[in-house]
Amino acid sequence: MTAAPTVTVPFFPPALFEADRPALIALVREVGLDPEQRFILGARTAAFEELMRADLGAADVVACSSGTSALSLVLRAMDVGPGDEVIVPAFGCAPLASSVVTAGAVPVFADIRPDTMTMDPEAAERLVTRRTKAVMPAHMFSVMADMPRFTELARRHGLRLLEDSAVAQGGVLRGVPAGLWGEAGLYSFVQVKTCGMPGEGGVVVTRDPALGERVRTLRNHGQHPGRRFVHHTIGVNSRFDEIQAAFQTHRYAGFPARLARRAEIAAYYTERFTPLADRGVTPPPPDPDGRCFYVYTVLADAREALAAHLAAHGVASHVYYPQPLPAHAAFAPYAPPGARWPAAERAARRHLALPVHHLLTDAQVQQVADLVCAFATGHR
Numbered sequence: 001m002t003a004a005p006t007v008t009v010p011f012f013p014p015a016l017f018e019a020d021r022p023a024l025i026a027l028v029r030e031v032g033l034d035p036e037q038r039f040i041l042g043a044r045t046a047a048f049e050e051l052m053r054a055d056l057g058a059a060d061v062v063a064c065s066s067g068t069s070a071l072s073l074v075l076r077a078m079d080v081g082p083g084d085e086v087i088v089p090a091f092g093c094a095p096l097a098s099s100v101v102t103a104g105a106v107p108v109f110a111d112i113r114p115d116t117m118t119m120d121p122e123a124a125e126r127l128v129t130r131r132t133k134a135v136m137p138a139h140m141f142s143v144m145a146d147m148p149r150f151t152e153l154a155r156r157h158g159l160r161l162l163e164d165s166a167v168a169q170g171g172v173l174r175g176v177p178a179g180l181w182g183e184a185g186l187y188s189f190v191q192v193k194t195c196g197m198p199g200e201g202g203v204v205v206t207r208d209p210a211l212g213e214r215v216r217t218l219r220n221h222g223q224h225p226g227r228r229f230v231h232h233t234i235g236v237n238s239r240f241d242e243i244q245a246a247f248q249t250h251r252y253a254g255f256p257a258r259l260a261r262r263a264e265i266a267a268y269y270t271e272r273f274t275p276l277a278d279r280g281v282t283p284p285p286p287d288p289d290g291r292c293f294y295v296y297t298v299l300a301d302a303r304e305a306l307a308a309h310l311a312a313h314g315v316a317s318h319v320y321y322p323q324p325l326p327a328h329a330a331f332a333p334y335a336p337p338g339a340r341w342p343a344a345e346r347a348a349r350r351h352l353a354l355p356v357h358h359l360l361t362d363a364q365v366q367q368v369a370d371l372v373c374a375f376a377t378g379h380r
Helices: 018-033 043-056 067-077 095-102 121-125 147-157 209-218 242-252 255-279 303-312 342-350 362-379
Strands: 060-064 085-089 106-110 132-135 160-163 184-188 202-206 296-300 351-354
Touching (some): 018 242, 043 060, 043 202, 060 067, 060 209, 067 160, 067 184, 067 209, 095 106, 132 147, 147 160, 184 209, 202 209, 255 296, 255 362, 296 342, 303 351, 342 351
Parallel strands (some): 085 106, 085 132, 132 160
Antiparallel strands (some): 060 202
16 A cells, blocks of 8 residues: 655645734633633723724724634625525535525526636626615735726715635735725635634624614624623624634734735746746736735646646645535536526636645745645646
8 A cells, every 4th residue: 555645745734823822821821810801802802892993903803713603694784684695606615605595695607717716707797686685895815806887887886895814914905904894804814715713703894883882782682782681683692702702812913924924825826827827827917016925826727637736746635625616516506597607617727726835945835835846847
């Protein structure tokens, strides 16, 4: 039996928080022994929300239990419900569609741009009907959606604009941070995200204080902040953990440096991979504006062979979405009979994500790039 190759370049590092272990242990003790005994939505959560609000220049930042929950809360706060349609990308994560369904509305799938793998504004506009309530573009992998065009589309048709920026914290397009183009956006803090943590959580970010206040009420069983057991609306339990809030506050100062390292690695990959487009491996567009390097994803004609080549040399890679959302059994009922999404279908067959986390060494980055280049050169 042949032994499996040793992974020398992990897709996500197993020791992501090792350097912060002493601080995390100290924070667990601090919160656990705090005389207030407040473990959710306490002073530490409020301080973290304010830290992010001031840093972004937002009207409000509302911490909640996950990025998925953040999507659902904003849809509720926007009064999206039965009889409404929400235009979403046909390629991406399940919550893009499931959050709409759980709100009682209908997801309408728009095809994506073949180069960025983000929702195509022209395809989205063709789907607007009198029942359309909102449009929900999503940033994908390392590229922000075309938010200027979606902003104009929403204005022209009188639609709510919800920006799924779960993967894009730290991204900036034309001087505007990801999450602040629409009426509301969100970030996810699951450990693999750019500002991840050892647990589950997210935030809603908005320029609209009234929308933020409604989200704040909905996340805690419909109670207004500071007054328990008086329920003004039907809400949910989407509360944030005090230990995680303290930990995120502790790590926040280092976020720009971690993000810059990801961008440095991505720039090197793009420089190495751009000449490979005619050999079946295409990197993301090189424009640095609107980039958010959650993962670095290429489009490969021979994806499985490239992934196997990398694995044979100890480099882990990842396929995120092996089929478009309308092709899943869960969402097939919302797909019009005979409809196709050619760009989404092609992206599902070709995308492959490469390691880009900030703990990669220069030697590991070069190893990944050398292997991809060698494969593309030898495969044609």
